[in-house]
Amino acid sequence: MAACAGGPGSWSENILDYFLRNNQITTEDGAEIIWYHxxxxxxxxxxxxxxxxxxxxxxxxxxxxxxxxxxxxxxxxPETNSDNTLQEWLAEVVKSNKGIKLDFKSLAAARASMPLLDIVKQRLQCSVWMNADILPGPNGSSKVVDANAFLDTVTSFFPDVTFSLGWTTGWHPEKVNEGYSWTMVKEMDHVCSGLTQPVTFPVRAALVRQSCSQLLWLLKRSNRYSLTVWTGKNDSYPTEDLLYIRDYFNKTQVFYDILEPQSHEFRQAIGI
Structure with missing residues (x-):
């Protein structure tokens, strides 16, 4: 397995540029990136x-x-135990050529993790994304991670990193699920406008179609912004919603971390 290669600052390199440069994808299209969730x-x-x-x-x-x-x-x-520590996880991942996205569930988890990431930094030269849900979003009930403290914690160790900054969300099968409101996207832009790093916004697939205007406004605020469409395990939404999203946004600005069977149907429908 080839280890990551690259120079300092590659943690903030656009993943399309990184995987194109390494001949792992063929075009500048976020749908080409395959995710393991x-x-x-x-x-x-x-x-x-x-x-x-x-x-x-x-x-x-x-x-x-x-x-x-x-x-x-x-x-x-709801799992709170694991057979894998972050230290053990990193020891294996640094041997590969995969990019990584780490989703921190609390500020304390992020603070405890930074020194461990610092140890492997020189060996982890692929794309690295640091994720936290920093704002309340549609139907969100989980506790948010304090935005400024999270950003300060990460940047104090890694000023050149890609941030993945999201909203807490929920999805209910028995009712109309509202999307990301203007207040939500404006609040996110307010948090991110002072950053110099690339920022991707993880957005829940079942809530995006009804929020396309708001999310397009957000993307237009900076050429450093992108979306990462993800799905909840029990969410129900048609593959047509993904095709609608693909037509609505620039293909270089949207990534798809989605589950089966939609992932296969989507990739088949767009010829990837």
Whole structure:
């Protein structure tokens, strides 16, 4: 397996540029990037490393005993335990040529993780995204991660990183689900307008079609901005929504971290 290659600052390199330069994709199109979602446990991590995925997404939290001195582990709530620590996860991932997106579930998890990432920084020269949900969003009920503290924590170690900054969201099968409001996108722009790093906004696939005007406005605020469309495990939405999103936005500004069967149907429909 080829290890990451690149120079200083490549953590902020656009992933399309990175994977094009390494001949892993053929065109400047966010839909070409293949994702492996929630590569948390050791078995999922190994599967992700062997897969065709370009980007591996995983979740970082502190163990359920609540100790701030505990080792960060790889798990997605409601799980609070794992057979994989962040340290073990990084030791395997640095041997690959995959980009990574780390989703921090709390400020404490982010603070505990930065020194571990710092140790492997020279060996981790692929694209690295740091994610947290920093603002309340449509139907969101989870606790947000304090935006300024998260940004300060990450940039104090890694000033050249790609941020993935999202909203807490929910989706309910029995009711009309409203999308991202003007207030939500303007608040996000306010948080991000002073940043110099690339920022991608993770948006929930089932909520994007009804928010296209707001999200397009947000993308137009800076050429450093992009969207990453993701799906909840039990969300229901038609593949047509993904095709609508693809037609509405610039293909270089939208990535698709989506689950099956939509991922296969979507890629087939657009000829990738």
């Amino acid at each position: 929630a590569a948390n446990h050791k078995s999922q991590m190994q599967e992700a490393l062997k897969s065709a995925a370009h980007m591996i997404e995983a979740d970082v939290l502190l163990p359920s005993d609540g100790s701030e001195h505990g080792q960060p582990i790889m798990a997605h709530p």
